[in-house]
Amino acid sequence: MGTNIRLCRRLGALAGISIGFFLSLIPAQPPVSSMAMGVLVALLVTTLLALFLLLIRAYPGGSLFFLVLLISLLTGIVLGPLANTLATILLAVLLCGIIGYLLGWLVCLLLCRYDRGAKGRMVPHER
Amino acid sequence: MNGNPPRCGAQTPDEPPGAFDWWVIAAILAAGGALAYIYSNGIPLINGLIALAKGSAVVLPSAMLAASAAGALAVLALVGYYLLQPDGCIVPKKQTQPVCGSGIVESTADLTSTAVAIFAPFARGPAFAFDVVVKTIYWFLVTQNAQWVICNPIGAAMLRCLIENKVSCAARIGAAIGAVAGAVAGIVLGFLAGAAIASLACGPFVLLCLLLALIVAAIVAAALTYAGAMVGGWIGAAIAEVANEDVVGDTAKSLTPGAIVTVRGDWTRDPDVGFNELFYTTAIGRNGMFPTPPSYTTADADTTPPDDCPIAPVIK
Numbered sequence: 001m002g003t004n005i006r007l008c009r010r011l012g013a014l015a016g017i018s019i020g021f022f023l024s025l026i027p028a029q030p031p032v033s034s035m036a037m038g039v040l041v042a043l044l045v046t047t048l049l050a051l052f053l054l055l056i057r058a059y060p061g062g063s064l065f066f067l068v069l070l071i072s073l074l075t076g077i078v079l080g081p082l083a084n085t086l087a088t089i090l091l092a093v094l095l096c097g098i099i100g101y102l103l104g105w106l107v108c109l110l111l112c113r114y115d116r117g118a119k120g121r122m123v124p125h126e127r
Numbered sequence: 128m129n130g131n132p133p134r135c136g137a138q139t140p141d142e143p144p145g146a147f148d149w150w151v152i153a154a155i156l157a158a159g160g161a162l163a164y165i166y167s168n169g170i171p172l173i174n175g176l177i178a179l180a181k182g183s184a185v186v187l188p189s190a191m192l193a194a195s196a197a198g199a200l201a202v203l204a205l206v207g208y209y210l211l212q213p214d215g216c217i218v219p220k221k222q223t224q225p226v227c228g229s230g231i232v233e234s235t236a237d238l239t240s241t242a243v244a245i246f247a248p249f250a251r252g253p254a255f256a257f258d259v260v261v262k263t264i265y266w267f268l269v270t271q272n273a274q275w276v277i278c279n280p281i282g283a284a285m286l287r288c289l290i291e292n293k294v295s296c297a298a299r300i301g302a303a304i305g306a307v308a309g310a311v312a313g314i315v316l317g318f319l320a321g322a323a324i325a326s327l328a329c330g331p332f333v334l335l336c337l338l339l340a341l342i343v344a345a346i347v348a349a350a351l352t353y354a355g356a357m358v359g360g361w362i363g364a365a366i367a368e369v370a371n372e373d374v375v376g377d378t379a380k381s382l383t384p385g386a387i388v389t390v391r392g393d394w395t396r397d398p399d400v401g402f403n404e405l406f407y408t409t410a411i412g413r414n415g416m417f418p419t420p421p422s423y424t425t426a427d428a429d430t431t432p433p434d435d436c437p438i439a440p441v442i443k
Contacts, residue, residue, distance in 0.1 A: 006148065017159075090162075097159070
């Protein structure tokens with residue numbers, strides 16, 4: 001995978017913010033339910049961002065969606081129960097956003113290879 | 128040829144030091160604060176519009192209002208991110224220096240995209256790029272403080288020259304205005320859509336229904352905000368297309384590999400890969416065509432006619 005770490009951090013932050021926000025608004029659930037809801041929310045939001053990124057840049061689609069899936073699963077499972085038990089939106093968004101940012105970073109640190117040469121190539125578009 | 132030719136590719140073993148994502152952390156803080164406030168206090172004007180549309184005011188605290196606001200804010204943040212790029216539109220460019228150089232054009236690329244122009248006009252980047260095999264005396268433009276040196280297939284160092292998209296700034300400003308207008312409509316309609324779903328009899332799935340209602344509210348608001356950004360971007364781009372001349376862009380588009388050029392522009396380093404580039408090229412002088420097809424050597428560039436750059440290039 002030749003995707004950069006900055007993208008992973010931002011995907012993680014977005015997933016974290018979304019999970020923190022939506023799951024703090026619904027009553028407390030068993031952990032499995034909140035994990036499932038967390039994964040669903042993260043998957044939806046990060047997929048929309050990935051589609052936008054594919055529109056504006058020549059990212060490798062397969063790698064990008066694999067990262068989206070991985071980050072959504074990780075953040076959903078870790079942050080879903082956490083967000084669902086936090087009392088306030090502010091705390092949930094802050095905590096989950098920051099933890100999501102760090103989880104995204106971790107995913108790319110472990111899995112991503114940064115291909116500087118590929119980024120240096122010009123990608124012509126059709127007129 | 129004087130001195131040793133630049134080493135191609137990575138000049139340092141590590142990735143270029145990227146700026147810390149301070150704005151992501153700031154966005155997390157702002158998002159949390161804004162959504163918490165909206166949940167407890169509503170939004171002036173929007174509450175009134177919802178009362179008008181629904182026949183009753185928003186009951187606070189309102190998860191539905193906060194959810195639709197979240198959708199709108201996400202798109203506003205995206206549009207704001209592009210508007211505030213440090214490329215001279217709103218935020219000045221960082222650490223650039225006007226320079227002059229010359230050589231032979233190795234390759235060109237049209238970076239415009241019809242899909243982006245239609246679906247994401249606020250995300251339009253540079254319009255055009257070309258790589259120049261520079262003369263020996265301009266090697267410093269390619270190597271000084273660079274973390275990557277772009278070379279052609281036969282190892283000649285090249286300077287990347289970017290051409291600004293003349294409608295990009297106006298499109299981004301138009302998109303920002305359109306996004307705000309879309310956000311107002313989006314939050315109201317998102318709230319109404321979410322409330323309609325939440326009022327359905329969902330039986331044992333009442334919490335899933337609630338989550339679905341919140342997500343729908345956010346998506347509707349985001350969609351309308353995005354639509355506003357698109358329309359605003361189209362209008363901004365259309366105005367700029369008519370109002371702005373683009374002498375540099377027109378000259379750049381006429382370049383083909385082999386063109387002998389003198390280029391002037393704002394010299395800086397690409398933040399992602401670390402190669403030096405002109406961001407953006409401010410003037411292109413054409414001095415003829417090299418008789419053979421690419422790829423070109425630095426020796427080829429050195430044989431081209433003298434340019435009109437300052438005799439003693441200033442190194443800062």
